[in-house]
Amino acid sequence: MYTTDQEVLDKIAIYLFKDVELKKWHEQVHHQDRFVGNFDGYEGKVICKSRAIDPLFFDGAEIKRISEIQSDWKSRILEEVKPKTYYLHYIA
Numbered sequence: 001m002y003t004t005d006q007e008v009l010d011k012i013a014i015y016l017f018k019d020v021e022l023k024k025w026h027e028q029v030h031h032q033d034r035f036v037g038n039f040d041g042y043e044g045k046v047i048c049k050s051r052a053i054d055p056l057f058f059d060g061a062e063i064k065r066i067s068e069i070q071s072d073w074k075s076r077i078l079e080e081v082k083p084k085t086y087y088l089h090y091i092a
């Protein structure tokens with residue numbers, strides 16, 4: 001049950017020349033530079049959760065968020081919290 005990543009990869013490598021589908025997925029995982037963004041002919045859709053932060057701070061005795069004080073930060077946070085979607089096409 002317990003093994004290293006390299007041990008798993010070594011076991012997979014034995015079957016790459018026999019299994020076309022396994023080889024395709026292996027190539028896609030290990031050659032990320034072969035992906036391009038393509039909304040029309042995509043093979044993979046990745047939705048990334050936002051990691052936007054609106055920190056708290058003391059304003060005198062009050063605790064506030066930066067977006068309460070800086071309007072440009074508020075508009076940026078509102079835009080950044082939307083999930084980002086990427087459509088990927090694998091080029092061999």
